[in-house]
Amino acid sequence: MRFLLALAACLLAAPTSWTLSLYGFNQVKYLENLDLKLAKSSDQQQQQLSPVILVPGDGGSRIDANLDKSAADFGCYRKTDQFYDIWLNKEQLAPWDIDCWSDNLRLVYNNVTRKTSNSPGVTIRFPGWGYSETVEWIDTSHAAVSAYYVNLANALVQNGYHRGVSIRGAPYDFRKAPNEDIHFPIKMRFLIEEAYIINNNTPVTLIVHSYGGPMTLNFLHQMSQEWKDKHIKRMISLAGAWGGSVKSMKVYTIGEDFSNTFVLSTPVKKMLTSTPSLAYLMPSPLFWKPDQVLISTASRSYTVNDYQAFYEGINHPEGWEMYKDVMPYIQDFSPPGVEVQCYYGSDVNTIERLDYGSSSDLTDTPTPVFGDGDGTVNLQSLEACQMWIGQQEQLVNATKYPKADHMGILANVDVLRDVVTLLAGGK
Ligand SMILES: *[C@@H]1O[C@H](CO)[C@@H](O)[C@H](O)[C@H]1NC(C)=O
Numbered sequence: 001m002r003f004l005l006a007l008a009a010c011l012l013a014a015p016t017s018w019t020l021s022l023y024g025f026n027q028v029k030y031l032e033n034l035d036l037k038l039a040k041s042s043d044q045q046q047q048q049l050s051p052v053i054l055v056p057g058d059g060g061s062r063i064d065a066n067l068d069k070s071a072a073d074f075g076c077y078r079k080t081d082q083f084y085d086i087w088l089n090k091e092q093l094a095p096w097d098i099d100c101w102s103d104n105l106r107l108v109y110n111n112v113t114r115k116t117s118n119s120p121g122v123t124i125r126f127p128g129w130g131y132s133e134t135v136e137w138i139d140t141s142h143a144a145v146s147a148y149y150v151n152l153a154n155a156l157v158q159n160g161y162h163r164g165v166s167i168r169g170a171p172y173d174f175r176k177a178p179n180e181d182i183h184f185p186i187k188m189r190f191l192i193e194e195a196y197i198i199n200n201n202t203p204v205t206l207i208v209h210s211y212g213g214p215m216t217l218n219f220l221h222q223m224s225q226e227w228k229d230k231h232i233k234r235m236i237s238l239a240g241a242w243g244g245s246v247k248s249m250k251v252y253t254i255g256e257d258f259s260n261t262f263v264l265s266t267p268v269k270k271m272l273t274s275t276p277s278l279a280y281l282m283p284s285p286l287f288w289k290p291d292q293v294l295i296s297t298a299s300r301s302y303t304v305n306d307y308q309a310f311y312e313g314i315n316h317p318e319g320w321e322m323y324k325d326v327m328p329y330i331q332d333f334s335p336p337g338v339e340v341q342c343y344y345g346s347d348v349n350t351i352e353r354l355d356y357g358s359s360s361d362l363t364d365t366p367t368p369v370f371g372d373g374d375g376t377v378n379l380q381s382l383e384a385c386q387m388w389i390g391q392q393e394q395l396v397n398a399t400k401y402p403k404a405d406h407m408g409i410l411a412n413v414d415v416l417r418d419v420v421t422l423l424a425g426g427k
């Protein structure tokens with residue numbers, strides 16, 4: 001037992017085996033001596049910098065929980081007397097704790113109200129609204145393995161930005177989809193207006209990663225063109241998951257071990273499959289053709305037109321209900337009405353199809369077949385932003401960074417330099 005515990009501690013502590021954030025639990029490397037100070041001419045130094053709001057992806061916000069449950073499984077806490085960090089605290093992912101963790105984080109779907117709520121007896125909050133600290137580091141300890149937006153924030157600080165003033169953060173409930181998270185657009189609007197005012201009426205730059213892309217797009221769809229023209233300078237998307245990803249189907253069928261062989265994938269699967277955001281991130285019918293096979297079994301294949309059968313096959317009828325709830329949001333891919341700088345990786349093996357071989361039972365374990373993408377999101381979803389070219393007056397610039405993976409893009413010096421050049425270089 002003692003040996004096992006030591007081994008466990010070792011595995012959980014080993015940075016190389018540990019990766020973070022659902023939608024690509026791949027690690028963002030913390031760049032220790034990042035020096036991205038750009039040479040500037042003196043007149044550029046005088047100009048007012050566009051304040052930045054960092055919008056994280058799925059798994060990129062911290063979650064605190066407080067428990068007051070009427071029942072809990074053996075070995076799990078029933079009550080806590082204060083909030084504790086449940087996402088992400090890697091100790092809680094140890095095999096002897098992970099079932100408790102999963103049960104506390106899961107959502108419960110009500111098919112009459114068509115809304116989800118927290119696990120009974122669990123109060124959840126998302127700390128740090130408006131500040132960047134909780135989206136720079138996902139773990140309160142600032143363990144290097146929990147680095148998220150920190151490299152980008154450091155690069156901005158080196159070029160005249162200030163945390164809390166011109167670098168802000170927008171953490172949110174990444175378990176939910178826009179149909180439910182009605183507070184997000186309201187809070188975003190006030191945060192943007194505040195950042196605009198305290199930075200001398202300067203239009204704001206939204207930097208979004210992964211699922212933060214679709215969330216922000218939905219927000220922008222709700223705002224008037226007049227408001228956007230006044231308050232938004234541009235949106236910079238990094239690995240935007242615009243059209244979802246086949247990885248979602250992998251999570252539904254196989255689960256997720258966060259690329260750590262020590263983490264049990266079944267409890268993680270139980271938690272993640274209860275979230276509407278996973279349904280929202282299914283491959284979009286706008287970007288996958290009806291003849292593109294997503295799943296092949298001995299008896300048939302499944303495409304974007306077969307999701308009802310897919311959810312039935314995995315015994316998850318609620319998933320189909322959630323999918324129907326989010327469908328209108330998936331189908332609205334009208335342009336955001338602001339300048340878009342859309343940066344994404346490619347040439348990394350990314351799940352393209354799940355192969356069940358000789359089985360026809362979707363509850364069996366499939367073998368992933370790989371194609372092009374950033375390791376998490378398929379290329380056709382990452383480059384979906386190109387569809388807006390010519391659809392809006394504002395610039396849409398899509399730039400591909402070969403080999404930049406889904407999380408690695410936040411530690412990719414070429415990408416960081418391009419972002420900072422755009423922001424600090426007077427463009
Ligand atoms: C809602 O869920 C209940 C319990 O799972 C089920 O019996 C019922 O058929 C569902 N109703 C609808 C409208 O899906």
Ligand SMILES: *[C@@H]1O[C@H](CO)[C@@H](O)[C@H](O)[C@H]1NC(C)=O
Binds near residue numbers: 341397398399419
């Ligand atoms: C498009 O993005 C690339 C990479 O950041 C940049 O070098 C280029 O200047 C951008 N083009 C425009 C027109 O903004």
